[in-house]
Amino acid sequence: MLELKFNNLTKINKEGIKGYSIWAFDKKGVVSIYRNGLLEFLKENGFYKKQLPNKSYLFYRKDAHIITAYTHTEIREFVVKYIEENNLRYKINYGSSNTLVTLEQLKEILLRNIDAVFHPNFLGSMDILPFEIVRDKINESYVPFRNVVIKITADSIEEVSYTDLGEKVFYSTQIIQHDFEYTEKWKCSIFGDYIKNITNDTKERKNAFRSAMGYLLHRHNDVSNAQAIILYDEVMSGRNIPEGGTGKGLFAQAIRQVVKGFVQINGKNAKLTSQFAFQQIKEDTDVVFIDDVSTNFDIDGLNSVLSEGINVEKKFRDIIELPKEETPKFIVSSNHILSYEGSTRERRQYILQFSSFYKDKYREGNLKPIISEHKSRFFTEDWDTSEWNKFFSFMMNCIKFYLIHGLVKTPRLNFKKNAFIQKYGIDMYLYFEQLSFTSTQEYSTKEMYKEYVDDDKSPEIQQRGFTNALKSYLQDNNMECKLMKKGILKILS
CATH class of the missing domain: 1.10.10 (Arc Repressor Mutant, subunit A)
Incomplete structure (x- = not known):
């Protein structure tokens, strides 16, 4: 129990109300919430607001070099939990008398004022986040792990500590939950073998895949040159007979291991004309994977998003207008050739074609060709620390490759043939x-x-x-x- 002298408390108004922490007292005890005190309490506990271009706010809590998004409801729960865990009780000394304020009384006061003080309008009075969020630049990239940050340029891959970044912060969703140690043996990895298999181990195709992965992992978006990474099978089935099974989904999951701001959308139901088409996207979303799109997918609508940016509209929520340079990058997988004629479509589509290596094994009766070929389930406990380090080192080198070469020219194999067969x-x-x-x-x-x-x-x-x-x-x-x-x-x- 904390003993307070009423005369020493902060004067709030002429009516004799005084404040301490988040509480306002009169001569009989607690009467309400001390709002300035609540704002100060939230700041002391790392809470800030971040203003969006449409003047709305998002709320974050900073802990060391990491900021985590909070809703107004979660902020309320944080305060309630703080009160309960600290078993707050006060003894107010008025000189000739004392008043006891119990935990239950404090909770009652909080609940009585909860709709007002934890409303977004009031929380919008919090201080603006004063810390710079780490963003990739055109010529450098940062990949944060639990134990270290990896800085990548066209010349080097190096470790830096979080403290080396000064006051800069990362979104919590960016942190890869692994302790990482770089290894030069990244080519001799299970994931490296997978890349060999889906490219028929040809240099030109492997380089195309490496540059595409580097592009997706690099958190810098040059809107004027933005492209969607389109995943196709090298050999496609006939009309109305989609097959897949070549490893396209695994490619996207590999990106997801590094880019934690990752959103997956069911391509069969993806309607870009819907006002809520991208409601899953948040401010910290870096990559959107539209999986297995239908034959009537609006590829031109996606081209518009790539060039003009995106507004995220959620049901019963304010529209979030993302700056063009913060628009996520897109992966689209399809078992059908999408419309590709015309200069705009050509410029906005970067096409990767997957060989039939795994599909052929499936046709031969191997129902789980990837697992049987590599003797493990990808991105699971089947991988030991060494294998994870080789995988992440592989991906770091993809970013470096992209920073050196950009998106290299990708070969189109059987492309017109596949399009013809699927149509006729x-x-x-x-x-x-x-x-x-x-x-x-x-x-x-x-x-x-x-x-x-x-x-x-x-x-x-x-x-x-x-x-x-x-x-x-x-x-x-x-x-x-x-x-x-x-x-x-x-x-x-």
């Missing part, structure tokens, strides 16, 4: 493949269509669709053509 089917592709098209020759599309459908009384495609497919096939193979009268198609070059 494998049978039609094989039919055109067995024909010998010659420059300057003319072909009857009607006769070709009749030969293709043969005796099929209910063909899936009609004459016009067949002709369009033929023109598309020829264009994919760099043959210019022109449709003449009576269904005659002439190849110009």
Whole structure:
């Protein structure tokens, strides 16, 4: 029990109310919450506000070099817990008499005023967060672990302590919950073997994957050059037969191990035109993974987000307007070729294609090809400290590779073929493949269509669709053509 002398307390008003800590007293005991005292108490315990561009606030608590987001409800719970854990009780000395204030009385006063003093409008009176949040720069990156911060530039990967960063802070969601020690053996790792397998161990493709991972892990966003990382299978199935199983999901989970501000969205239900499409995104979100999108996914809508930034609207909450440079980076996985024609689409899509290494093993009867190939479950207790260090060292080197080379040119394998097969089917592709098209020759599309459908009384495609497919096939193979009268198609070059 703490004994207080009433005459020594802070004078609040002319009515004789005095304050101590978060409480306001009169000559009979506690009467209310001392609001200035509450603001000071919150500051002493590391609470601050951070103003957003739309003038709304987010609340954070600083502990050492880490800030953690708090809602107004969580701040209230913190204060209540403090009162209970410290078993607060007071003996107020008024000179000739004493008044005892019990824990239950304090809690009652707090609960009576709870809606007013823990409302966001009142908490908006807290001090603004005075500490700089660590952000990656165009030429350097910081990756925080429990025990150390890794600073990466195009020239080096080095360890720095949290104290070396002065008053700068990280979001708690950025901290990787591992003790890390860099190793030069990062290439000889389970994850390194996985990268070899999904790229057929070809240098050009491995470099593309390394640069894409480095781009996603680098928390600096140059909006003018922002791209979505699009994940496809190298060999795709026919029309309406999506398969997957090549390891695209594991790629995204690898990013998630390093980028803790990671949001995953079900691509089947992703509607970018919805006002709540990105309601899962927070201020500390760095990467958004839209998984397994449908054939009608609005890739142009995503291009707009990449170039113009994003407003996050949540149900019953204020809109959060993220600055363009703080817009998250996007990964999109698809078992269908998305629209890619046009300069804007071309500029905003960075395409990675996964080999059939694991899919082939699945077709051979191995139902868990990744686990059986690597003798472990990725990112679980199956990995010892050494394997985790090799994985994280691999990822640090991806960031360094990206800072040196940027997003390197990525090869597109079977891309137009896959797009054609998914639109028109494998049978039609094989039919055109067995024909010998010659420059300057003319072909009857009607006769070709009749030969293709043969005796099929209910063909899936009609004459016009067949002709369009033929023109598309020829264009994919760099043959210019022109449709003449009576269904005659002439190849110009």
